[in-house]
Amino acid sequence: NAGVTQTPKFxxxxxxxxxxxxxxQDMNHNSMYWYRQDPGMGxxxxxYSASEGTTDKGEVPNGYNVSRLNKREFSLRLESAAPSQxxxxxxxxxxxxxxxxxxxxxxxxxxTVT
Amino acid sequence: SQKIEQNSEALNIQEGKTATLTCNYTNYSPAYLQWYRQDPGRGxxxxLLIRENEKEKRKERLKVTFDTTLxxxxxxxTASQPADSATYLCALEENFNKFYFGSGxxxxxxx
Numbered sequence: 001n002a003g004v005t006q007t008p009k010f011x012x013x014x015x016x017x018x019x020x021x022x023x024x025q026d027m028n029h030n031s032m033y034w035y036r037q038d039p040g041m042g043x044x045x046x047x048y049s050a051s052e053g054t055t056d057k058g059e060v061p062n063g064y065n066v067s068r069l070n071k072r073e074f075s076l077r078l079e080s081a082a083p084s085q086x087x088x089x090x091x092x093x094x095x096x097x098x099x100x101x102x103x104x105x106x107x108x109x110x111x112t113v114t
Numbered sequence: 115s116q117k118i119e120q121n122s123e124a125l126n127i128q129e130g131k132t133a134t135l136t137c138n139y140t141n142y143s144p145a146y147l148q149w150y151r152q153d154p155g156r157g158x159x160x161x162l163l164i165r166e167n168e169k170e171k172r173k174e175r176l177k178v179t180f181d182t183t184l185x186x187x188x189x190x191x192t193a194s195q196p197a198d199s200a201t202y203l204c205a206l207e208e209n210f211n212k213f214y215f216g217s218g219x220x221x222x223x224x225x
Contacts, residue, residue, distance in 0.1 A: 004157075031211055040122065042203065042217035043158070050211050058212060059115065090157050094211075102148065103205075103213070105157030 002026055004106035006091050012112045013081045021076040021109050023091030031094040032074035033058075033103065034066060036087040043090065049074055081113045116141050116208050120216035127194055128224055135189040135219045137204035143182040144206035149189050152201045152218065161202075162189075194223045 007022045025032065030051050035043040035058075045058030049068040063085060065077045074093075078085060088110050092103040117140040127133050137147070146165040150158035164171040164180045164187065171178045177190040191198050201218040208214060 033211070033213070035215075040217055042118075042120075043205075043213075043215035045213055048211045048213075056211070059214070092157070102160035102163065103158075105159070108155075108157055 004091055004093055004104050006089075006106035006109050008109060009107065010110050012114065013078075014114055015082060017081050018077065018079050019081065020078075021089055021091075021111075022073070023075065023106060024073045025091075025093040025104070026072065027093060027095070027104065028071070029093035029095050029104070030071070032068065033092040033094070034064075034074065034076045035090045035092065036060065036085075037090060037108075038087050046076065046089075078111075081111075083113045085111065086113045087111060116144075116206060116214040118204060118206065118214050118216040120202075120204060120219045122217055122219070124220040124222055126222045126224065129195060131194055133191040133194050133198070133221055133223070135202050135221065137187040137189065137216055139185050139206060139214075141208075143185060144208065146207070147178075147180055147187050148205045149176075149178055149187075150203045150205060150215075152203060158203055191221070194221075196223045196225050199223045 004025045033048045034046040044060045047066040049055045052071045091106040094103045095101045119138045148163045149161045152158040164178045175192045179188045201220045203218040205215045
């Protein structure tokens with residue numbers, strides 16, 4: 001039982017390049033999330049998915065796209081990376097989406113855009 | 115949208131003392147509030163959840179209170195240990211699945 005896994009762990013991109021961050025969970029959770037964490041800013045929600053086939057914008061969605069490929073996997077894509085997207089990205093999942101369930105986080109992807 | 119405020123200054127306390135961390139929020143009161151622990155280079159880990167109709171919740175050395183009038187939650191660690199040193203985040207769910215986190219308070223427990 002690996003929980004929430006993320007790949008890659010580290011990535012350096014040049015401005016304008018694209019990449020996809022991968023996330024998978026093996027806990028049969030319905031809801032999945034993508035956050036970014038910047039120094040002094042806390043975690044900010046980028047996109048979330050309440051169930052397979054649905055995605056919704058969070059607090060800071062601009063510059064990102066997501067895909068809920070199946071119940072296990074939720075990917076985050078940067079089409080044209082910008083230095084402002086330098087951050088640590090966390091994926092999380094939650095059981096059933098019902099009120100009060102804790103989120104389980106992955107280990108994070110540290111992204112640097114030069 | 116919600117705004118959550120946590121003391122951005124680190125809290126330094128001596129081992130054995132009680133640490134108290136504060137989380138304040140704006141706008142409407144959430145149905146519940148969560149607390150997470152985050153160690154350097156790792157993802158947050160869930161600690162406790164308190165619902166709006168609960169004044170207090172305990173788990174081992176941890177205690178959380180929730181005052182919807184003050185729009186505030188307090189997080190206490192009693193008999194603190196150096197291993198409790200970490201950043202503690204509070205979070206709430208505004209609408210279904212739309213979470214907001216505070217920026218966290220770093221706790222340093224000195225032996």
